Amino acid sequence: MELELVMTAVGNVFEPETFITMIVGVVLGVLIGALPGLTATMGVALLLPLTFGMAPLPGLLVLISVFFGAIYGGSIPAILLKTPGTPAAAVTVIDGYELTKQGLGGRAMSISIVSAVFGGLFSTTVLILVAPQLAQVALRFNSPEYFALALFGLSIIISLSSTASLSKGIMVGLFGILISMIGVDPIIGVARFTFGNINLLGGLSFIPILIGIFAFAQVLVMIEELFMGKRSDPPMKIKSVFPRLSDLNRCKWTMLRSATFGSLMGAMPGVGADISAYISYNEERRWSKHRENMGNGEIAGVAAPETANSATAGGSFIPLLTLGIPGDAVTAVILGALVMQGVRPGPALFTEQRELLYSIFSGMIVSNLLLLVVAFIGLRFFIKILSIKKEFLIPAVVVLCVIGAFAINNNIFDVWVMLIMGFIWYAVGKFGFPQSPLIIALILGPMAEREFRRSLVLSNGSYSIFWESPIVVVLVTLAMITLFMPVLKPIFLKIFKPAKPASNGGQDNE
Amino acid sequence: MKKAISAVLAATLLLAACTTPGGGGGGAAFPSSTINLTVAFGAGGGTDLTARAFQAAGSQYFNDQPITVSNVTGGGGATWYSQGHLQDADGYEVTVVTVEIVTLPLLQDVPFTPDDYRYVVMMNFPAAAITVHADSPWYTLQDLLDEAAENPSQIRVGNSGVNAIWDLHTHALSQAAGVSFNHIPYEGAAPAVVALMAGEIDAVAVSAAEVSTQVLDGTFRLLAVAASERLDSFPDVPTHGELGLDVPNIGGWRGLALPAGASDEVVAEFEARAAQVIASQEFNDIMSGADLTVNFLGSADFTAYVQEQQAFFADMIEELGLRE
Amino acid sequence: MKIGSILATLCFMILGAVFFVLAGDLASGSGGDVGAGFFPRAISVLMIICGISIIMGEVRKNSPELFFNSFITKSILMGLISVAYVFFMELLGFVIATPIYIFAYLLLLDQRKMLMNTLYSVCVTAVVYYVFRELLNVRLSVSFLGI
Numbered sequence: 001m002e003l004e005l006v007m008t009a010v011g012n013v014f015e016p017e018t019f020i021t022m023i024v025g026v027v028l029g030v031l032i033g034a035l036p037g038l039t040a041t042m043g044v045a046l047l048l049p050l051t052f053g054m055a056p057l058p059g060l061l062v063l064i065s066v067f068f069g070a071i072y073g074g075s076i077p078a079i080l081l082k083t084p085g086t087p088a089a090a091v092t093v094i095d096g097y098e099l100t101k102q103g104l105g106g107r108a109m110s111i112s113i114v115s116a117v118f119g120g121l122f123s124t125t126v127l128i129l130v131a132p133q134l135a136q137v138a139l140r141f142n143s144p145e146y147f148a149l150a151l152f153g154l155s156i157i158i159s160l161s162s163t164a165s166l167s168k169g170i171m172v173g174l175f176g177i178l179i180s181m182i183g184v185d186p187i188i189g190v191a192r193f194t195f196g197n198i199n200l201l202g203g204l205s206f207i208p209i210l211i212g213i214f215a216f217a218q219v220l221v222m223i224e225e226l227f228m229g230k231r232s233d234p235p236m237k238i239k240s241v242f243p244r245l246s247d248l249n250r251c252k253w254t255m256l257r258s259a260t261f262g263s264l265m266g267a268m269p270g271v272g273a274d275i276s277a278y279i280s281y282n283e284e285r286r287w288s289k290h291r292e293n294m295g296n297g298e299i300a301g302v303a304a305p306e307t308a309n310s311a312t313a314g315g316s317f318i319p320l321l322t323l324g325i326p327g328d329a330v331t332a333v334i335l336g337a338l339v340m341q342g343v344r345p346g347p348a349l350f351t352e353q354r355e356l357l358y359s360i361f362s363g364m365i366v367s368n369l370l371l372l373v374v375a376f377i378g379l380r381f382f383i384k385i386l387s388i389k390k391e392f393l394i395p396a397v398v399v400l401c402v403i404g405a406f407a408i409n410n411n412i413f414d415v416w417v418m419l420i421m422g423f424i425w426y427a428v429g430k431f432g433f434p435q436s437p438l439i440i441a442l443i444l445g446p447m448a449e450r451e452f453r454r455s456l457v458l459s460n461g462s463y464s465i466f467w468e469s470p471i472v473v474v475l476v477t478l479a480m481i482t483l484f485m486p487v488l489k490p491i492f493l494k495i496f497k498p499a500k501p502a503s504n505g506g507q508d509n510e
Numbered sequence: 511m512k513k514a515i516s517a518v519l520a521a522t523l524l525l526a527a528c529t530t531p532g533g534g535g536g537g538a539a540f541p542s543s544t545i546n547l548t549v550a551f552g553a554g555g556g557t558d559l560t561a562r563a564f565q566a567a568g569s570q571y572f573n574d575q576p577i578t579v580s581n582v583t584g585g586g587g588a589t590w591y592s593q594g595h596l597q598d599a600d601g602y603e604v605t606v607v608t609v610e611i612v613t614l615p616l617l618q619d620v621p622f623t624p625d626d627y628r629y630v631v632m633m634n635f636p637a638a639a640i641t642v643h644a645d646s647p648w649y650t651l652q653d654l655l656d657e658a659a660e661n662p663s664q665i666r667v668g669n670s671g672v673n674a675i676w677d678l679h680t681h682a683l684s685q686a687a688g689v690s691f692n693h694i695p696y697e698g699a700a701p702a703v704v705a706l707m708a709g710e711i712d713a714v715a716v717s718a719a720e721v722s723t724q725v726l727d728g729t730f731r732l733l734a735v736a737a738s739e740r741l742d743s744f745p746d747v748p749t750h751g752e753l754g755l756d757v758p759n760i761g762g763w764r765g766l767a768l769p770a771g772a773s774d775e776v777v778a779e780f781e782a783r784a785a786q787v788i789a790s791q792e793f794n795d796i797m798s799g800a801d802l803t804v805n806f807l808g809s810a811d812f813t814a815y816v817q818e819q820q821a822f823f824a825d826m827i828e829e830l831g832l833r834e
Numbered sequence: 835m836k837i838g839s840i841l842a843t844l845c846f847m848i849l850g851a852v853f854f855v856l857a858g859d860l861a862s863g864s865g866g867d868v869g870a871g872f873f874p875r876a877i878s879v880l881m882i883i884c885g886i887s888i889i890m891g892e893v894r895k896n897s898p899e900l901f902f903n904s905f906i907t908k909s910i911l912m913g914l915i916s917v918a919y920v921f922f923m924e925l926l927g928f929v930i931a932t933p934i935y936i937f938a939y940l941l942l943l944d945q946r947k948m949l950m951n952t953l954y955s956v957c958v959t960a961v962v963y964y965v966f967r968e969l970l971n972v973r974l975s976v977s978f979l980g981i
Contacts, residue, residue, distance in 0.1 A: 049566070453863070
């Protein structure tokens with residue numbers, strides 16, 4: 001009986017209207033994700049009205065397809081142009097662009113497709129199998145735990161910075177936290193550092209800053225290189241569109257680990273694909289066999305964030321479908337779509353509307369498979385972008401930066417933010433100040449502050465709310481270890497490594 | 511070289527001419543062009559959904575002109591409300607207005623006041639409500655209030671933001687009942703609802719619609735609503751008034767407004783058509799599917815209501831010293 | 835590089851100090867909250883400490899002093915042209931400013947094939963206009979020409 005239901009549900013997905021709209025959704029999603037300035041949220045919000053005219057299932061599935069497509073799409077310019085198309089791809093830039101510089105961009109792109117699809121499928125499977133249970137676990141995360149998570153995330157700044165530029169990385173991170181406080185105080189509601197400017201009242205928009213420090217600054221670098229006479233990067237050889245088996249093998253544990261982290265983090269309301277990409281990348285630097293190479297064009301450094309962010313996309317459906325809670329802005333829109341179609345997420349969905357639920361599950365799987373096909377077909381085309389003469393590419397990219405920054409809130413102020421930040425980072429980047437810590441800080445800084453202060457309001461000032469929770473203790477300890485590692489490591493080595501090599505080759509206590 | 515430059519300029523002007531929007535072409539009867547609704551809050555939220563319901567049902571009553579919805583968020587609504595009244599007042603640039611148009615100027619220094627807009631129709635009035643977890647020991651609002659009286663500032667009531675409408679409801683309730691709560695701010699109604707689910711807080715002060723899923727499946731218990739009569743969707747839940755509390759109807763109402771410069775004719779024309787949309791089956795179906803009530807007020811009543819709200823909130827905010 | 839690094843660090847530190855001072859006026863917390871100024875002050879203090887550490891590190895290093903060369907100046911100039919583009923976009927509207935900007939840029943970057951340049955400028959503008967305005971409902975720069 002149940003099996004019949006499942007079969008019908010799966011069959012619904014392959015109805016022509018549904019299937020074709022899903023293909024359109026995936027393609028649109030990839031394009032939207034690939035344009036810096038257009039995010040998954042915008043893509044889904046823009047398609048929302050179109051779904052009213054459709055039946056519930058195709059309408060929902062087109063939004064889901066756009067979501068998965070966009071999360072993948074952000075990696076395309078990240079790898080090829082050092083510019084993340086969506087915030088979730090900001091980490092992919094690190095190793096992805098390095099690989100492009102080495103002429104290996106094609107392999108990076110291949111792996112990123114496989115990673116994204118794997119992440120999406122893995123998280124959907126998790127969703128199907130253990131969604132309700134996982135949702136209950138996710139509910140154990142309250143303000144103190146989110147603060148600890150944010151702190152842990154911020155400590156990543158330390159490990160992402162090489163020893164040489166450690167203090168500069170920290171400075172950038174601190175700068176990011178500081179400017180993220182411009183706007184309205186989350187707990188008291190007073191305006192902070194706004195100088196009476198209405199545009200600052202909402203705080204500095206995140207996307208324009210992202211576009212500025214990655215895309216616009218990169219444009220300035222490209223112009224400089226053009227004038228210096230440096231022509232182009234080593235040509236990219238693509239023998240076959242498909243990833244090499246050796247690459248897949250190299251990344252298999254990375255993908256599994258990152259998919260797990262990503263799914264778990266997606267289940268937590270408030271943690272988005274961008275945060276999970278950073279955390280997974282960081283964890284890979286901790287556990288992976290290839291960690292030394294990360295940052296220098298390591299293929300696993302592309303696999304980790306791409307798997308994680310797609311897994312988080314899938315994982316964010318866990319709280320959405322089981323509890324009716326949107327995990328992030330995109331799922332908030334999808335929740336709106338569900339609600340307008342009269343679908344009530346929550347236990348009711350799991351008991352009374354099983355056919356629809358199974359159709360949604362099947363749809364999620366099918367859209368990931370469609371993404372696989374679409375992305376591989378598009379791969380050669382994407383890489384062609386690189387062969388456009390830089391002189392032509394540059395002004396077009398600038399126009400896109402400007403419009404992209406403007407489009408967020410139809411506000412020209414954001415464009416100025418984008419330009420100013422771009423100039424600053426062009427200059428400052430030359431002195432060794434990195435970009436990634438700024439992004440991490442802008443995302444996690446506000447979270448850290450408000451969760452910390454809210455925890456204290458909840459406990460009426462008692463700090464015990466923090467160490468009463470085992471999750472908090474664990475995360476804070478990990479954060480502290482990461483934070484002090486650069487200081488502790490040399491001390492450890494001195495203590496544990498004997499001065500003269502011993503007969504058993506010494507011990508490595510890391 | 512010169513030829514090339516003139517070629518570019520010519521092509522540019524040609525392109526410009528082709529793309530000039532027909533916008534409100536002088537003389538053509540209203541509506542003869544796209545109607546643009548702008549929502550000051552994020553996509554997927556209650557205000558946004560109300561606007562989209564209007565969009566879905568509305569075209570046929572507006573000479574089949576397309577209706578668009580865009581979101582310009584920030585500052586709790588302040589970012590758009592400062593710009594909305596500066597748009598063309600020809601009836602094509604519509605602001606989806608909410609109670610924040612009244613409360614924000616009273617709470618902070620913002621470059622707009624409710625007088626910068628003309629109020630055309632109200633669409634929806636989600637009344638505030640007090641909700642607790644089903645596992646809690648409070649079965650009536652009085653239970654909660656008694657506990658609050660015994661433990662001042664201990665009962666944790668979550669809201670969607672400091673001095674946002676649901677928080678103001680908590681203040682109004684605490685004033686009327688003579689108790690004090692511990693107000694816990696979240697970044698919107700959804701995180702507050704999650705917090706209640708997780709047991710981090712004791713109650714939430716958001717609208718009934720925002721907790722309806724959980725109330726219906728038994729996770730939450732709705733104690734009271736701040737409306738003049740019981741809600742159709744929850745007929746067993748008493749109003750504050752019935753419980754003897756002097757809490758007026760507080761809610762995050764939503765409506766449509768035009769810049770203050772709009773002419774009486776445009777407002778009247780818009781109102782007539784919008785009223786048809788709001789009365790339509792399609793609009794009502796979408797709204798009820800989304801758990802949103804339809805509460806219509808025409809331009810005159812709406813304008814009067816806004817003024818009432820201004821007076822009411824001005825008093826409350828002054829008494830409580832909420833202005834920063 | 836060295837002087838540049840030190841200057842940049844000083845800028846960051848000054849920013850931190852400014853925020854520190856401004857934070858003094860902010861509301862203090864109630865009911866356990868540490869107040870609106872707590873975090874900004876803590877962060878700015880850390881920034882200043884961090885800055886001192888960077889400067890000390892820079893002073894000790896031997897890094898090449900020369901920073902400004904003509905290429906960098908040129909790219910900054912090109913960047914400023916982009917800023918001018920945004921100004922003109924606000925004045926003249928997207929549809930007019932963009933092709934002119936792209937065309938100008940191509941000229942400055944030594945592309946002399948006029949026909950190609952013209953075609954490209956207009957096409958890019960048209961595509962971006964169409965995608966953003968029609969498909970995505972983004973209102974592109976209201977100007978006195980209403981475009």
